[in-house]
Amino acid sequence: MGNPIAVLPAARLEVDHITCDFDGRRVLHDVSLDVAAGQVMCLLGPSGCGKTTTLRVIAGIERQSQGKLRIDGQTLADGALHLPPEARSVGLIFQDFALFPHLSVARNISFGLSGTRREKAARVEELLARVDLQGYADKAPHMLSGGEQQRVALARALAPKPAVMLMDEPFSGLDNRLRDGIRDETLDLLREEGTAVVLVTHEPEEAMRMADTIALMRGGRIVQQGAPYNIYNAPCDKDAAAFFSDINVITGTVQGALTDTAFGQFLAPGYADGTKVEIVFRPQHVKIDFDRGGRGPNPTPHDGVPARGVVERARFMGHESLVEFRMDFNNQILKATVPAVFLPRPGMALWLTVRRERCFVFRK
Known part of the structure; x- marks a missing residue:
């Protein structure tokens, strides 16, 4: 990817003893995370363990039943307060990229940006250079490869300069030959921007390759949390050992x-x-x-x-x-x-x- 852009002020995500209930059924049990600026936290576990629900609670799409959320000390949600997603300084990248098919690359990236037309255009140009897509501004999403669409989705998520980036299995739709390179470039960019990253995956190899910290989830709980080396070499139980190999x-x-x-x-x-x-x-x-x-x-x-x-x-x-x-x-x-x-x-x-x-x- 292109030249580095200015590093944003450090921000920290704190997820403090979150629980979440759906129709009287508890789907998250006392989940706590602490993600520093520039750090990548992977939520790892089988389907249905609560990974995506945790992401949706952080984003503000779902409400927690108990617990608090903070970014850089500012409370996003607690027992009385619930900031909407657009007020949380949180970016989202999904598995299917969720680009608007009727908008050009430039308009996809600028969607939701505030400021003058000149300021928006400058930010789009800056991000296109950063993700090596100069000259793609007027192209439609269907004209791009999967890897190029992923880069556009990343640029769009970064455009408003979020403090936290939430990623729900964003690389699973990519060809295996492209996945490793695009994955590494994406995380390098996020670290350079000082963005705290929470990434959902069900693949242990991907989590170990990408994460600074892994939170292993099972049944709506975090059963073990730590550096990839420590979780792999000191699993908390037999099931944790079996999940990695x-x-x-x-x-x-x-x-x-x-x-x-x-x-x-x-x-x-x-x-x-x-x-x-x-x-x-x-x-x-x-x-x-x-x-x-x-x-x-x-x-x-x-x-x-x-x-x-x-x-x-x-x-x-x-x-x-x-x-x-x-x-x-x-x-x-x-x-x-x-x-x-x-x-x-x-x-x-x-x-x-x-x-x-x-x-x-x-x-x-």
Whole structure:
């Protein structure tokens, strides 16, 4: 995209213990967010978890039942006050871009702008340059590619210089070949403008790529919030771990803060003796022992005790291979991913170990 434009004064979005009820049914439960200027917050979760409702409450399209909303200390909504969307300094970008088909690119961008005709034209020209669409002012939306329409939608949302940008899966309609580049350029522009961004997505990879902070939602609640690295590597429960990738799960019973499994003992601090627990680990943290070839286990402190499994199937996935094993100890299927091409034949027996520091222990 083009040359940077002036950075706006810093603004901060505060969502303070918001609840929302529809027809007597609570759809948001005590949702709190704090998004600084230039920061990207991703609301991540499955369909129906409350992501879009949260966005609509922030925008003022829906009313919360309890809680407060503030931008840069100014209250937008509380028990007595409810500013309408046009008074909130909030921009919106939707999945379908929502451009006006009967208006030119320039008129789409200037729609809703105040000021003289010259001031509006200058702002449109500035934004067209910023999103690399010089010369597109007189084109109609149907003449543009999906990526170009997305840029026009971004320019229109930025035109009134909002303090907060709300984005509801804005890149899902783009071709995969274009998505990464346009996504990165869009967020770079928003950060340069000092805009606080709240973005809705159901794709974990997109959230980790884009977000400074992820709020993982489930059933109308935020179940975990933090930096992508922390949420991925320290999930709050089994479902949170499973949302970001495939997982393997083995069960055990705690005795003396330890759990015995076919892979050896796992630490289970904080659980009382007799507690049933689930040990969760990702396929990439299963190590296939190529050297032993089934000749017998040889425990190591780092990876624990090897357990024997028989290959059920192996699939090449591009940058890695996925191998599924039926384990001797309980006849369950465990998955392992290995770099490059490794496609053992079905029925082949191999020994597996699990990296201790990559395992999570949760109450069953």
